[in-house]
Amino acid sequence: MKWGESKIMNCAEFQKVLPYIFETGGNTDELEHLKTCPICSDLVQDLRYIADQAKLLLPLRDPSPQVWDNIQNSLEREGLVKPQAARAQSAGKKKIASRE
Amino acid sequence: MGRTANIRATTTAKKTAAPGFSEAQAIDQAKGGDAYAFEQLYGLHKRRVYSLCLRMTGNTAEAEDLTQEAFLQLYRKIATFRGESAFSTWLHRLSVNVVLMHLRKKGLPEVSLEETLEPQQEDGPKKDIGARDNVLAGSIDRVNLERAIENLPPGYRIIFVLHDIEGYEHNEIAEMMGCSIGNSKSQLHKARMKLRDLLKQSRVERAARR
Numbered sequence: 314m315k316w317g318e319s320k321i322m323n324c325a326e327f328q329k330v331l332p333y334i335f336e337t338g339g340n341t342d343e344l345e346h347l348k349t350c351p352i353c354s355d356l357v358q359d360l361r362y363i364a365d366q367a368k369l370l371l372p373l374r375d376p377s378p379q380v381w382d383n384i385q386n387s388l389e390r391e392g393l394v395k396p397q398a399a400r401a402q403s404a405g406k407k408k409i410a411s412r413e
Numbered sequence: 414m415g416r417t418a419n420i421r422a423t424t425t426a427k428k429t430a431a432p433g434f435s436e437a438q439a440i441d442q443a444k445g446g447d448a449y450a451f452e453q454l455y456g457l458h459k460r461r462v463y464s465l466c467l468r469m470t471g472n473t474a475e476a477e478d479l480t481q482e483a484f485l486q487l488y489r490k491i492a493t494f495r496g497e498s499a500f501s502t503w504l505h506r507l508s509v510n511v512v513l514m515h516l517r518k519k520g521l522p523e524v525s526l527e528e529t530l531e532p533q534q535e536d537g538p539k540k541d542i543g544a545r546d547n548v549l550a551g552s553i554d555r556v557n558l559e560r561a562i563e564n565l566p567p568g569y570r571i572i573f574v575l576h577d578i579e580g581y582e583h584n585e586i587a588e589m590m591g592c593s594i595g596n597s598k599s600q601l602h603k604a605r606m607k608l609r610d611l612l613k614q615s616r617v618e619r620a621a622r623r
Contacts, residue, residue, distance in 0.1 A: 331602065332598050332599055332601075332602035333598075335602070336598070355548050356609075358548050358549075358550065359548055359549045359550075359609050360602075360605045360606070360609065362548070362549050362550045363549070363558075363577075363605050363608050363609060363612070364577050364605065366553065366555075366558055367558070367562075367573070367577035367578050368577065368578070368580075369555075370555065370558065370559070370578055372460045372461045372463075372464035373460075373463070373464040373467055373468070373559070374460065374463070374464070375459055375460050375463065376459055376460075376463040376476070376477050376480050377477060379477070380459070380463075380477050380480050380481050381452075381455060381459075383481050384455070384481055384484050384485060384488075385448075387481070387485055388448070388485070388488060393446075393488060393489070394446070394448045
């Protein structure tokens with residue numbers, strides 16, 4: 314094949330370079346294959362759809378209340394917060410916050 | 414941090430903690446060891462951190478333990494937060510590192526993606542040559558997608574969650590996972606291909622039940 318001559322790509326060749334086509338947008342041969350091949354066109358459409366849908370996923374749910382209790386207990390055990398003071402301070406501020 | 418991840422992080426950062434108590438104030442006070450301020454930060458970010466841990470591990474108990482570990486590390490390290498990135502971006506990076514460290518300790522997957530994340534041949538995405546099927550568009554909902562992600566092999570799942578859900582760039586993933594950028598790209602592609610298989614399979618099963 315001479316330089317500049319277009320090569321007809323088959324599905325196997327196209328799918329081999331598919332990860333890079335997503336990055337680069339594809340060259341003339343790759344885009345030509347995509348235009349004329351319904352199988353590869355469906356595949357690209359599906360992979361784009363999956364990536365798009367994933368971006369829309371929201372955080373799932375809160376952890377159980379036990380997680381916060383464990384955090385507090387660990388901080389107290391490590392001496393990073395004072396047991397009574399921390400809880401009293403927290404409760405006091407909660408009251409102030411609820412009044413605001 | 415990648416552009417997408419930054420945009421998502423900024424949205425979270427605009428939240429306020431308790432009434433009359435902004436996130437910025439909570440951060441400042443938590444730096445000084447204020448337990449109440451730290452609790453406010455936990456309240457603001459627990460859902461996203463937990464979801465990240467859950468999606469990366471696919472296990473509720475592990476995700477709770479890792480959420481706990483991430484917030485304990487946050488408490489110990491918050492004084493080093495300089496505000497060069499959004500707080501949520503910083504916290505999420507810290508959480509990702511906690512999860513990856515845990516997975517490395519478990520030996521699943523190891524640091525080198527090249528060797529340990531490469532699934533067995535029969536586990537990899539099938540070549541889709543010569544068979545035409547209906548496209549997925551419009552046929553999958555959030556629940557099906559979440560379930561399919563849960564069923565991905567761990568190595569694929571981690572890359573997919575980090576890139577497509579959390580918005581990290583390949584160079585960031587490569588740095589965190591200790592692999593090449595090319596490998597991160599290739600694993601992501603295989604993950605999406607595998608997801609496509611799983612989603613098509615679940616669509617067939619749903620249709621058969623009707």
